[in-house]
Amino acid sequence: MKNWSDYPILLAVAEVGSLTAAGKKLGMSQPTVGRRIRALEDHFKTPLLRREDGVLVPTRFGQSMLDHIRRMQDEASAIDRSSATLEDSLSGVVRLSATEGIGTAWLPGVIQRFRGEHPDILIDLGIGFRDFNLAQREADIALRWESPGEQNSLIGRKVAKVSFGFYASSDYIKQYGQPKNLEEIADHDGIMANIMDGKQLWLRDGDEVIFPPKRVTFQTNSIWAFGEALEHGYGIGMESLCGRDTHRRKDLQRVLPDITPTEDLYLVAHQDLRRSTRIRAVFDFLVKAFKQDQEYFKTGGRSAFDHEPGKGTEPSKAARLVDAAE
Known part of the structure; x- marks a missing residue:
């Protein structure tokens, strides 16, 4: 089989369950995905996918092929990681992944401090509510909520609560009143942000939302749109205390201030890539940065890495005091 590029297309369809969704993931049209799958089936002279409850799933032979394809993908990724570990220079691109919020409001300022020491290390930051695959080098370093992931090949460090x-x-x-307890919150309108693994940003017991609002008046997968909806009075929503510290959050009131749930945040890299000088430098710097900003993530306020207005990217007084204390 000469056309190796058809194999990842089959894998994508099997993972997302439709030709259209696979096309969006791969940047292809739905007809092109269908044509490439048919070419594979014609080559092997047997169906590779079947439709079950409206979703495309692999046939028995298709599943056998997918097992081989995943091993091929893992080996190809291992070659990429091996080449990265040979690089001893402090120059080149480091790919980071993070969710909106921490990835858009906190990381850019922190990384600019890092680049003051290592200007030849370039940053490629992927933002999204999904786990970027580190084994396949979709990212070199990832920030993940709740757990570092289940792969044994990953190195994870809990960096913040x-x-x-x-x-x-x-x-x-002013219009609907201040709820006095969680039972009363359940009688209010709510705003929901859809985050990792389809979970909603609200008070939860495990994966189950508890004391949900009586109706959801605004729902989004964007933290920025979520913040705008809060400010425009759609209802009550939950966000991080450090997320309150933006120039736009001037007209919000804390509801039930005694209710302060927490989520663990992990910094994760593939164990092979920790041997890359530039990736290790970024990883170690971020561990240190999170340690410096523990109070910010716990109680909000001002980050140690905020630059003072009118002073470009110069570190804040708080950051300079932290550095001086080390």
Whole structure:
């Protein structure tokens, strides 16, 4: 089989369950994906996929092929990782992945401090509510919520415990009143952010949402759109205490301030890539940065890495004091 590029297409369809979704994932049209799958089936003279409850699933032979394809993919990724571990220079690209919020508001300022020491290390930051595959080098370093992942080949470090709280706009509170307990929150309108693994940003017991709002008036997979909805008075929503510290969050009130759930945040890399000088430098710097900003993630306020207005990327007074104390 000369056309090796058809194999990842079969894998993508099997993972997402449709030709259209696989096309979006791969940047191809749905007809192109279908044509490439048919070419594989014509080559092997047997169906590789079948439809079950509206979803495409592999046939028995298709599943056997997928097992081989995944091993091929793992070996190809291992070659990439091996080449990365041979690089001893402090130059080149390091790929990071993070979710909106911490990836868009906190990381850029932190990494700019790092680049003051290592200007030849370039950053490629992927933002999204999904786990970027480190074994396949979709990212070199990832920030993950709740756990580092289940792969034995990953190195994970818990770097922060992030506090959350309920908030609503002053206009909303003025119109509908301030809830006095969780039971009363359940009688209010709510705003939901859809985050990792389809979970909703709300008070949870494990994966189960507890004390849900009576109705969800605004739902989004964007933290920025979520914040705008909070400010425009759609209802009550939950966000991190450090997420309150933005220039736009001036008209929000904390609801039930005694309710402060927390989530663990992990910094993760593939164990092979820790031997790359530039990737290890970024990883170690981020571990140190999270350690410096523990109070920020716990209680909000001002990050040690915020630059002072009018002073470009110069570190804040808090950051300079932390550095001086080390």
